[in-house]
Amino acid sequence: MSIEISKEFIEKIQLLVENQENKTILESLNDEHHADIAEVLDVLNLEEATYIIKLLDSEKTSEILMELDEDIREKVLENLSAKEIAEEVSEMETDDAADMIAELSEERQERVINAIQNEDLAADIKELMTYEENSAGSLMAKELVKVYATWTVAGCLRKIRAQAKNVSRVHSIYVVDKQEKLIGRLSLKDLITAKSEEKIADIYISNVDSVHVNDDDEEVAKVMAKYDLEAIPVVDDYNTLLGRITIDDIVDVLKEEADKDYQLAAGITQEVEADDSIWELTRARLPWLILGLFGGLGSVFIMEGYEEIMANPKFAKLFFFTPLIAAMAGNVGVQSSAIIVQGLANDNVKGSLFNRLLKEVGLSLINGFVLGILVVIAGFFMKMEVNFSLTIAISMMSVIIVAALIGTFVPIILNKRGIDPAIATGPFITTSNDIFGIFLFFFIAKLMLGF
Known part of the structure; x- marks a missing residue:
C-alpha cells in the first residue's frame, strides 16, 4: 500500500522527528515502498531527511537514496560519514553503488571505498567507475x-x-x-x-x-x-x-534523453531544473535567446529593404501579413523537424535522401495548396484584390516548401555530423524559417505585384 502524501502526513512526520519518536517513525515508514518514502523525504528539510535516513536500516535506505532527487541526495550524503555511506552502498547493486559514490568528491570517494568491508564489492565499484559516462560499462551491474x-x-x-x-x-x-x-x-x-x-x-x-x-x-x-x-x-x-x-537502467536513460531533447527543442542548451539558480537558468537559456535576437534583427533588415512599400497605400497592407507568413514557416519547420528527430532517435529514418526530398516536397505542395485556397477564400470575404490574395497564397506555399525542407534536412545533416539533432528544433528552426519566410514573401510579392 502506498503512502498518501498529504500536508497532514508530512506535518505528522515532522512532529515525530522533532520529538524523536523513533518507534512511531519506524512503524509509519518501515512497511512502505522505498519510492514513497523517498517522495516524503524530498518534501522534508535536510535535517529531517537525514534523521530518517540514519534511523532506518541500510537495506531500506540504500533503495531510498537512489530514489531521492539528485540535489537532495547530494546534500544528505554530505551529512553522512564515509562509514555510513559505505554501509548504504554495501546494500546496493554495484551499478547503483558506483553511481552514488561518483557523486562524491574524489577524496570522499576514496574514503568510502576504503570503508567497504567486502573487498570484492569495492573492486567491482572501482571497475565500474573507470568506464566512460553514458557507456554500457557505466550502466552495467556486476551481479548476474x-x-x-x-x-x-x-x-x-x-x-x-x-x-x-x-x-x-x-x-x-x-x-x-x-x-x-x-x-x-x-x-x-x-x-x-x-x-x-x-x-x-x-x-x-x-x-x-x-x-x-x-x-x-x-x-x-x-x-x-x-x-x-x-x-x-x-x-x-x-x-x-x-x-x-x-531494463530499469534503460528506462532511466530514455527518460534523461527525453528530458534533454525536450529542453534542447525548447532552446535550452544544458540540462536544468526549475529549482536551479538564476545564473544556471540564464546560462542555459540565453544563447538561444541571443540567436533569436539576431534572427529577429535579420528579419528587420530584410523588411527595411522593402520599406518603399510602406509609402505606397496599395501595397502597405502586405506588412500586416508578415506575422502570418512567419508563423506558418515556423510551424511547418518545427513539425517537420520533430518527426525527423523522433525518427532519428528511434532509428527509423532510413532510405534515400532523394526519396525523402520528393516526399517532403509533395507533402508541402498539398499542405500549401490547401492553405493557399483558404487564404484566397479569406481574401474574398475581406474584399482583397484577387492578385493580392494570390500573392499571399503563392508566397505561403513557397514558404511552406522551404520550411519543410529546412526542418527535414537540418536534423539529418546534424545527425550525420555527430551533433544531437534535437538542437535543430525550437529556436533554431523557427528563427531560420522566419528569416527565409519573410524574404520569400517580399521577394515573390515584388515579382507578382511589381512594386
Missing part, C-alpha cells in the same frame, strides 16, 4: 547468474542457488567457457526439465544478444527495445562476460 558449459545440470542448480542470493532479479542465466567468454544463455525451462547428469553444453542456447562495454547507452536502449529484452549481457573486445544491464 552465470554457469559454465562443463557443469552438469545438478551441479548447475546448486551453483545458481548460491549466486541468486546476490541478484535482486534473475532475468537470464548466462553460459561461459573456461576463459569466461560468453557463449550462450540458458533457458530455465530447459534447465529444470533436463536430466541431472546432462551437461549444460548440451542444453544451452548459443544465440545470445550482447553489447560491448564501450557502446553508447542510447545504442544499448535501441537494442533492448528492438529485441524486447529485460536484461542484456555486457562483454569486452574478447567477448568476456563483464556484467549485465537491466
Whole structure:
C-alpha cells in the first residue's frame, strides 16, 4: 500500500522527528515502498531527511537514496560519514553503488571505498567507475547468474542457488567457457526439465544478444527495445562476460534523453531544473535567446529593404501579413523537424535522401495548396484584390516548401555530423524559417505585384 502524501502526513512526520519518536517513525515508514518514502523525504528539510535516513536500516535506505532527487541526495550524503555511506552502498547493486559514490568528491570517494568491508564489492565499484559516462560499462551491474558449459545440470542448480542470493532479479542465466567468454544463455525451462547428469553444453542456447562495454547507452536502449529484452549481457573486445544491464537502467536513460531533447527543442542548451539558480537558468537559456535576437534583427533588415512599400497605400497592407507568413514557416519547420528527430532517435529514418526530398516536397505542395485556397477564400470575404490574395497564397506555399525542407534536412545533416539533432528544433528552426519566410514573401510579392 502506498503512502498518501498529504500536508497532514508530512506535518505528522515532522512532529515525530522533532520529538524523536523513533518507534512511531519506524512503524509509519518501515512497511512502505522505498519510492514513497523517498517522495516524503524530498518534501522534508535536510535535517529531517537525514534523521530518517540514519534511523532506518541500510537495506531500506540504500533503495531510498537512489530514489531521492539528485540535489537532495547530494546534500544528505554530505551529512553522512564515509562509514555510513559505505554501509548504504554495501546494500546496493554495484551499478547503483558506483553511481552514488561518483557523486562524491574524489577524496570522499576514496574514503568510502576504503570503508567497504567486502573487498570484492569495492573492486567491482572501482571497475565500474573507470568506464566512460553514458557507456554500457557505466550502466552495467556486476551481479548476474552465470554457469559454465562443463557443469552438469545438478551441479548447475546448486551453483545458481548460491549466486541468486546476490541478484535482486534473475532475468537470464548466462553460459561461459573456461576463459569466461560468453557463449550462450540458458533457458530455465530447459534447465529444470533436463536430466541431472546432462551437461549444460548440451542444453544451452548459443544465440545470445550482447553489447560491448564501450557502446553508447542510447545504442544499448535501441537494442533492448528492438529485441524486447529485460536484461542484456555486457562483454569486452574478447567477448568476456563483464556484467549485465537491466531494463530499469534503460528506462532511466530514455527518460534523461527525453528530458534533454525536450529542453534542447525548447532552446535550452544544458540540462536544468526549475529549482536551479538564476545564473544556471540564464546560462542555459540565453544563447538561444541571443540567436533569436539576431534572427529577429535579420528579419528587420530584410523588411527595411522593402520599406518603399510602406509609402505606397496599395501595397502597405502586405506588412500586416508578415506575422502570418512567419508563423506558418515556423510551424511547418518545427513539425517537420520533430518527426525527423523522433525518427532519428528511434532509428527509423532510413532510405534515400532523394526519396525523402520528393516526399517532403509533395507533402508541402498539398499542405500549401490547401492553405493557399483558404487564404484566397479569406481574401474574398475581406474584399482583397484577387492578385493580392494570390500573392499571399503563392508566397505561403513557397514558404511552406522551404520550411519543410529546412526542418527535414537540418536534423539529418546534424545527425550525420555527430551533433544531437534535437538542437535543430525550437529556436533554431523557427528563427531560420522566419528569416527565409519573410524574404520569400517580399521577394515573390515584388515579382507578382511589381512594386
